[in-house]
Each structure stands twice: as structure tokens, then as C-alpha cells.
Amino acid sequence: xxxxxRVEFCASLRDxxxxxxxxxxxEATTCGDLYRELQERYAFTLPESLxxxxxxxxxxxxxxxxxGHDVVVLIPPVCGG
Amino acid sequence: xxxxxADPIVPVEVGGSSAGGIVVFEGKVRDSNxxxxxxxxxxxxxxxxxxxxxxxxxxxxxxxxxxxxxxxVHRVGILEIGETAVWVGVAGRHRGEAFRACAHIxxxxxxxxxxxKREHYDDxxxxxxxxxxxxxxxxxxxxxxxxxxxxxGVDGLRRLSExxxxxxxxxxxxCAALPYLAGAGFGFIGIADxxxxxxxxxxxxxxxxxxxxxxxxxxxxxxxxxxLNPTVxxxxxxxxxxxxxxxxxxxxxxxxxxxxxxxxxFLLNDMARKLGKPLVTASVHRFEGMILTVLPDxxxxxxxxxxxxxxxxxxxxxxxxxxxxxxxxxxxxALQAAEVIQVALNGKGALSTSMMILDLRDMRQRLLSRxxxxxxxxxxxxxxREGVHMRLGDALAQGMTVLDIRERAERExxxxxxxxxxxxxxxxxxxxxxxxxxxxxxxxVCAHGVRSTQAAYWLREMGFAAYSMPGGTEALREQTK
Numbered sequence: 001x002x003x004x005x006r007v008e009f010c011a012s013l014r015d016x017x018x019x020x021x022x023x024x025x026x027e028a029t030t031c032g033d034l035y036r037e038l039q040e041r042y043a044f045t046l047p048e049s050l051x052x053x054x055x056x057x058x059x060x061x062x063x064x065x066x067x068g069h070d071v072v073v074l075i076p077p078v079c080g081g
Numbered sequence: 082x083x084x085x086x087a088d089p090i091v092p093v094e095v096g097g098s099s100a101g102g103i104v105v106f107e108g109k110v111r112d113s114n115x116x117x118x119x120x121x122x123x124x125x126x127x128x129x130x131x132x133x134x135x136x137x138x139x140x141x142x143x144x145x146x147x148x149x150x151x152x153x154v155h156r157v158g159i160l161e162i163g164e165t166a167v168w169v170g171v172a173g174r175h176r177g178e179a180f181r182a183c184a185h186i187x188x189x190x191x192x193x194x195x196x197x198k199r200e201h202y203d204d205x206x207x208x209x210x211x212x213x214x215x216x217x218x219x220x221x222x223x224x225x226x227x228x229x230x231x232x233x234g235v236d237g238l239r240r241l242s243e244x245x246x247x248x249x250x251x252x253x254x255x256c257a258a259l260p261y262l263a264g265a266g267f268g269f270i271g272i273a274d275x276x277x278x279x280x281x282x283x284x285x286x287x288x289x290x291x292x293x294x295x296x297x298x299x300x301x302x303x304x305x306x307x308x309l310n311p312t313v314x315x316x317x318x319x320x321x322x323x324x325x326x327x328x329x330x331x332x333x334x335x336x337x338x339x340x341x342x343x344x345x346x347f348l349l350n351d352m353a354r355k356l357g358k359p360l361v362t363a364s365v366h367r368f369e370g371m372i373l374t375v376l377p378d379x380x381x382x383x384x385x386x387x388x389x390x391x392x393x394x395x396x397x398x399x400x401x402x403x404x405x406x407x408x409x410x411x412x413x414x415a416l417q418a419a420e421v422i423q424v425a426l427n428g429k430g431a432l433s434t435s436m437m438i439l440d441l442r443d444m445r446q447r448l449l450s451r452x453x454x455x456x457x458x459x460x461x462x463x464x465x466r467e468g469v470h471m472r473l474g475d476a477l478a479q480g481m482t483v484l485d486i487r488e489r490a491e492r493e494x495x496x497x498x499x500x501x502x503x504x505x506x507x508x509x510x511x512x513x514x515x516x517x518x519x520x521x522x523x524x525x526v527c528a529h530g531v532r533s534t535q536a537a538y539w540l541r542e543m544g545f546a547a548y549s550m551p552g553g554t555e556a557l558r559e560q561t562k
Contacts, residue, residue: 081341
């Protein structure tokens with residue numbers, strides 16, 4: 001099923017995407033599917049296993065289903081101090 | 082009168098003709114402490130502060146116990162075994178209040194007067210031991226603004242003064258957090274950083290100046306904090322690494338992670354988990370940062386719940402590669418200090434089950450809840466996969482039961498380990514039943530050691546102590562050829 005989601009990028013993913021937000025139509029059912037789709041579009045270098053997703057008020061992994069959410073936050077690890 | 086002296090103590094006169102009971106206590110340098118042989122003791126203090134606080138202790142005791150007089154002489158400098166470190170003289174109308182007041186004064190001195198003791202041991206090592214455990218203040222006003230806060234108050238100040246905080250890294254985060262920790266009157270602050278100051282650090286590390294370029298950061302930070310709060314004890318420690326981290330963390334109650342690489346962040350996460358120490362960690366990137374707290378509490382997830390395998394350093398860039406807004410680590414270091422103070426006060430952090438992400442470009446803040454990952458190697462209670470390999474000789478020496486998990490045809494071709502019980506892995510129900518029936522632990526044997534390792538992991542998940550014989554029966558046959 002196609003759905004429209006608003007994707008918000010944090011930190012290094014924002015840098016690589018060249019934008020803070022994008023809106024897209026996707027057939028992805030999980031966060032991981034969505035990341036792989038975006039990875040192709042923006043040439044993200046981080047493997048999916050290192051990306052966390054903000055759905056609603058929770059941090060979750062790639063296996064989480066998108067259904068019921070129209071905003072997804074992509075959160076890479078950050079290490080600067 | 083409370084007197085500090087660098088000379089051997091000479092008892093003084095206390096009380097007049099109205100005193101019916103004089104109680105004198107002498108604290109001596111003892112030759113051992115907590116199982117270690119002590120050779121020398123060294124006392125150090127800031128004399129005006131110690132005498133002022135000691136004077137208050139005596140005034141209160143005279144008033145509260147209705148004494149005729151009370152005097153204390155405390156030695157500083159290097160003392161040998163058997164020398165007198167402190168002398169307390171109390172004069173009361175009757176012996177009862179004099180005895181009680183003398184004990185009370187001694188307790189108060191240890192709790193309140195800022196005098197530090199360094200024990201030297203016969204193995205050449207030495208250690209500073211805090212003699213006071215209450216909030217020492219440079220003057221009576223220093224902590225007044227914290228004392229006024231109902232969330233802190235007198236009790237909170239005492240708790241802070243009894244808490245030892247380790248700050249890892251004096252980069253942007255550490256430089257921002259440290260002054261607030263020193264100002265809050267933490268009893269002991271450790272600063273772990275082996276780096277020297279570079280001019281490119283200064284826009285985000287205001288503890289240092291241009292004249293400090295090239296000098297060691299931890300020592301400079303220690304000096305800056307002692308200007309800010311002369312009563313706080315600060316120690317400069319080397320860079321943390323896998324070898325020293327456990328010994329260093331053991332000495333502290335709370336850890337503030339201001340490091341700038343995943344290797345240290347995950348070492349800290351793992352060791353804080355292992356030792357049950359709260360960890361407040363933050364990271365920054367250009368204009369954005371994240372902060373979270375890991376508490377020794379089953380509801381508080383850890384970094385490995387988010388990233389089971391630590392990211393490789395360099396995969397997302399760092400401050401030197403990507404640039405960073407100078408004020409950003411200032412914001413996050415101050416948040417970390419606030420969180421550490423709250424953890425010290427009540428054992429709870431604001432961020433123990435969540436993570437806060439803040440972007441200074443639009444000042445947008447996200448508070449996302451974290452939960453324990455069922456596959457986290459540290460938090461899920463998943464059985465250890467460590468040390469699964471065990472040689473046959475060692476297993477037999479420990480009386481283990483050997484389970485041959487090869488298939489029937491394999492065992493017919495090669496009888497394998499003498500005395501082993503045969504339960505093929507293709508029949509997991511029987512394997513489980515045998516493991517339940519026979520005495521453990523179990524050494525599992527297959528042809529090459531691959532299946533037996535899998536089976537050992539599986540049995541461990543089922544709650545059995547299981548090991549795998551590396552190389553399997555093939556290796557055994559090679560040895561006996």
C-alpha cells in the first residue's frame with residue numbers, strides 16, 4: 001500500500017541528504033524498507049543496522065512498521081564531544 | 082578555638098574552675114587501613130577555611146552541649162606512625178556532656194572540616210582520602226543559591242559533597258559541564274583526558290586560553306576548577322582505555338561521558354553497566370546533539386540497546402572533520418551537568434528512559450522514549466556467549482558430561498569420545514531431555530566443532546551450562562594418530 005510520509009533527517013544523514021525534511025510516497029512497510037529506499041536516493045553511507053527511527057515518541061529499529069505514522073525521524077549515531 | 086598546625090601537637094588548656102569534667106581525645110596515625118600497610122600519612126588543607134569551619138563546629142558544640150570550653154588542634158603535613166593527628170579537649174560541668182560532646186565534635190570534624198588525608202603504603206603507592214563528607218564551602222554564602230532550592234537544600238548539598246563524579250574528556254562537553262559540577266560542590270571530581278590544548282579547541286572549550294596551547298588539558302581544568310571552588314577535590318587522570326577503565330570507574334559514583342569517539346563511549350557504556358554506575362552521555366554534530374542517561378536499573382536501556390555493535394569511528398564524522406558550532410557542546414555539557422546533579426540527588430535522571438535530540442538551527446527539541454532491546458547483549462539478560470570453547474581434558478577434569486551430538490552414521494564410523502552420551506542434534510527434544518536428566522555442565526562434541534558451538538549456545542539459552550569442544554572428533558583423531 002502506498003503511503004505518504006514526512007521524513008526528518010538528523011546529524012550526518014541530514015548532511016548527506018542535503019536537507020532536513022523530505023516528503024515522499026512509498027510502498028515501504030517497515031522503517032528499514034524506507035531507509036533502504038532513501039539510501040538509494042541520497043547515497044547514505046551508513047548501514048541500516050546503525051540507523052534508529054523516531055516513530056511517534058519512540059525510538060525504534062528497522063523492523064518497526066510504518067503503519068499509523070506519517071512522520072519518521074532518521075537518527076544516526078553521533079559521537080562528537 | 083580550632084587550630085591548624087604543621088608542628089607536633091602540644092595539648093592546650095581547656096575550661097576553667099567551673100569545669101567538673103575534662104575529656105581529651107587524641108587521633109593517632111595507625112599502621113594499617115583496609116588491609117594495607119600504611120607507612121606515612123599526609124594531611125592537607127586550606128588553613129583559613131578549615132579553621133573557620135572547625136570554629137563553627139566548636140561554637141555549635143559549646144552551645145548545644147552547654148560546655149565550659151572546647152578546643153581542637155589539627156596537624157597538617159607529613160606524619161609518621163604513632164604521631165597525633167588531631168587533639169580534642171572538651172570541658173563540661175559534668176562528665177556526661179563532656180564525653181558526648183567530644184565524640185560529637187570528632188564526628189563533625191570528619192564530616193565538615195575540609196582537611197584531606199593521603200595515605201602512603203608500604204608498596205610505594207598512595208591515596209588521597211576525603212576526611213570530610215559534608216558540603217564544605219569557601220564561605221557561608223557559596224552554596225546559598227543551591228541551598229535555597231527546595232530540590233537541593235542542605236540535604237542535597239550534603240549528598241552532592243558525598244558523590245564522586247568522573248568526567249571523561251575535557252572537550253566542549255567536559256569544559257561546559259565541569260564548572261557547574263565544581264560549583265555544585267561535588268565531593269570529588271576526576272577528569273580523564275590525556276590531550277593537550279590546541280587553538281582550534283578554544284571556540285568551544287572556554288576553560289582554556291591561548292596561552293594554554295600545548296599544555297595538558299586535565300591539569301589545566303583541575304586548576305581552573307580550584308579557582309572556581311577552592312574546596313572541591315579534583316584529580317587529573319590519563320586517557321581512558323580498555324586496560325585502565327575498570328579500575329578508574331570503580332573509584333567514582335557517576336560517570337559523565339564527554340568523549341568524542343564511539344570506542345570510548347561504548348567502553349564506558351559497557352563498564353558502567355558492569356559496575357552498576359550511572360552514565361550520562363552526550364554527543365554533538367555540527368548544530369545538533371543528543372543526550373541520554375543509562376542508569377543501573379532494568380527499565381533504563383543502554384547504548385547497546387540502540388546500537389548493539391558499536392559504530393566504527395569515522396563513519397559519521399567528528400568535530401574536527403565536520404565542524405561544530407562552539408555553543409553547541411556548551412549547551413549539551415550544561416545539560417549533562419544538570420542531569421548528573423539530579424542523578425546524584427535522587428538516583429533518577431530526567432533522561433533514563435528517553436533520549437533528547439536538540440537542533441540549534443531551529444531550536445527544535447525531540448524527546449524520544451527508549452526501551453530495552455531484547456537482543457541487547459548487556460540488558461536483555463541473554464545468556465553469555467563468552468568462553469564457549471573447552472578442551473576435552475579440561476572438561477573431564479571438571480567432571481563434565483560429554484554429549485556427542487553427531488548423527489548416528491557419523492558415530493558408527495567413528496566412536497568419538499569414550500564414555501560420551503549420544504544425542505543427535507537432529508533430535509533437539511531428546512537433547513533437551515538428556516540435558517535435563519544428566520548432571521551438567523555439558524561438553525558438546527560434533528565432527529568439527531561447528532554444530533557443537535551452535536548447540537552449546539542453544540543449551541545456554543535453555544538455561545544449561547554448556548561448552549563446545551573445538552575441532553570436534555576430527556581434531557581428536559588427528560591427535561591420536
